Amino acid sequence: MNGHDFPDALKQLLDEFSRSGIRELHIRKPDFELYLSTEASAARPQAATPVAAPVSAPPAQSAPAAKPASAPLTPASSLPADAVIIKAPNLGTFYRAPKPGAANYVEVGSQVQVGDELCLIEVMKLFTAVRASASGTVHAVLVEDGAMVEGGQPLFALVRD
Structure with a gap:
């Protein structure tokens, strides 16, 4: 993907996110980070927050x-x-x-x-x-x-x- 395609790809991703019913999406790459949420009160994840432990995941003890x-x-x-x-x-x-x-x-x-x-x-x-x-x-x-x-x-x- 070249630099000119990026805005179109981002627009397509936003459109698909809004139609999907997914509440939150967080993509992190070394040179890029994107956080989308349907919650108006959602706070952007802090850089120190590990991806493996998002705030919305229930505690591990409930699964067993x-x-x-x-x-x-x-x-x-x-x-x-x-x-x-x-x-x-x-x-x-x-x-x-x-x-x-x-x-x-x-x-x-x-x-x-x-x-x-x-x-x-x-x-x-x-x-x-x-x-x-x-x-x-x-x-x-x-x-x-x-x-x-x-x-x-x-x-x-x-x-x-």
Whole structure:
């Protein structure tokens, strides 16, 4: 890529970032650093902060207690027949809150609208927001916080109002 292509490549990256649903992106190279965030209150990472330990990653001790992806919290037989199932868009680690110590995005009984953020899926320090595809009430959370999930795995059951 020559110097004249850089602005076009950066514009394309910004456009793809805004459409992706990813909340944060941090790229660091010896001669270049880029930090993008959809959070207005996000602070730029400090140079001394190691890339392997971003502030938004949950503490390491939560991962060992996680249930395997094949063990849902609520059995499928107890879900209403008309439940809307929200599935993982890709494999990764399931997080119910935006950062450690913060309140969960939703709880059982929470009212949600189409597009409301329900959780995050993290893979290789990239976080993808999972959003409600229907309006309704959260009937069940099907995965334990910090668990590894597979693409297409059910995460939430919603009941339409």
